[in-house]
Amino acid sequence: MTPPARILVTGATGAVGSAVQRALDAAGHATYGVSRRGGTGARQYAWRIGQEAAPDALRGPWPVVVHCAADTRWNLSTERAAEANITPLRALLSTIGPETHFIHLSSSYVTGLEGTSDPSAPDAYRNSYEWSKAAAERLVRAERESADIVRFPIVMGARSDGRLDRYSGFFWLPSSLCSGAVPALVAEGKALLDMVSTDDVADHIVRIVAGGPPSDHRLAVLGRGDRAQRVEEVFDTILDALNSWRTEAGVPRLDHLPYVTPDQWNRFYLPFAEQYLDRAQLVRVTAFRAYQGYLSVTEPFAVTDRVADTAQVLHRSIRRWADMHDASARRVPRPWGA
Ligand SMILES: NC(=O)c1ccc[n+]([C@@H]2O[C@H](COP(=O)([O-])OP(=O)(O)OC[C@H]3O[C@@H](n4cnc5c(N)ncnc54)[C@H](OP(=O)(O)O)[C@@H]3O)[C@@H](O)[C@H]2O)c1
Known part of the structure; x- marks a missing residue:
């Protein structure tokens, strides 16, 4: 067009x-x-x-x-x-x-x-x-009879500066790390967590608009596929971005949280902890459960359009989130106690 x-x-x-x-x-x-x-x-x-x-x-x-x-x-x-x-x-x-x-x-x-x-x-x-x-x-x-369907995984901000006009559920993670809302990272460290930048999606749309409509149904899957970051790399990048921001802001650095696999968490830790947690703590660990399915994906998405590396995009997006959520990003987590 x-x-x-x-x-x-x-x-x-x-x-x-x-x-x-x-x-x-x-x-x-x-x-x-x-x-x-x-x-x-x-x-x-x-x-x-x-x-x-x-x-x-x-x-x-x-x-x-x-x-x-x-x-x-x-x-x-x-x-x-x-x-x-x-x-x-x-x-x-x-x-x-x-x-x-x-x-x-x-x-x-x-x-x-x-x-x-x-x-x-x-x-x-x-x-x-x-x-x-x-x-x-x-x-x-x-x-x-004719349409483009464009799939993509978790969306981070702009490649240049991490800008996002609205923050989705994923940003519950940096917020929780700063507030201490989660006691452990319930995830498969080697699992894949695929991401794109808003630019990747927007550039793709501009390209397909320029090319005109397809003759039937055309599916594009954007992402990194088997080159997506591992969950443990994602957590390290998030922690690194938050700590670089916190150091500049004069706020104590965050510690690494221990990893617990979803299976260990659901079978052992949670049933045991439930007896001792207060209501607010229970609400938080239950909410975190919704993320487990996304932090244990081992099969890569079959991408049709592989995007450039997203590690820097994630880093910039987390720092940008911290800029925009100053009070949340400055919080000092309190240790979990029953
Ligand atoms: N964000 C991600 O990580 C992600 C990942 C994969 C796919 N996607 C897909 O990408 C697309 C955009 O997601 P997003 O993250 O940009 O969502 P978003 O930030 O939550 O924005 C949703 C937008 O849709 C508008 N909206 C919702 N229902 C509407 C309705 N009935 N009529 C008119 N406007 C309506 C909202 O208007 P108001 O602001 O006025 O409510 C807002 O402008 C969605 O199809 C989503 O499934 C997103």
């Missing part, structure tokens, strides 16, 4: 959508951003897709629609996850014609626990978010 194309970007105030919109603007396109609450700046609109009709300014036809809007929470019921991630997609698809180049953003984790996004049963996935994103991909394939 030769610039300037009129492009609708949903989820434009989010971590990914904001970077995608900036990159498309920089490529010379005329983008229109949509979010539930509406962003600031030119051509930003509030539209709760799936709950109300599109504002007049957003009526089509659209040469290109990039669907970044989603609710990325893992703890919704399946009904609410469907309302959040499937109903809006169905509504959006009903407003666009076959001539639109439709680009759907998805997650590498839609392959769930069985390595495929085919199953419709929720127990084939780690959580309702994965389940709803897999269902969304199936809906795109069923409803459209």
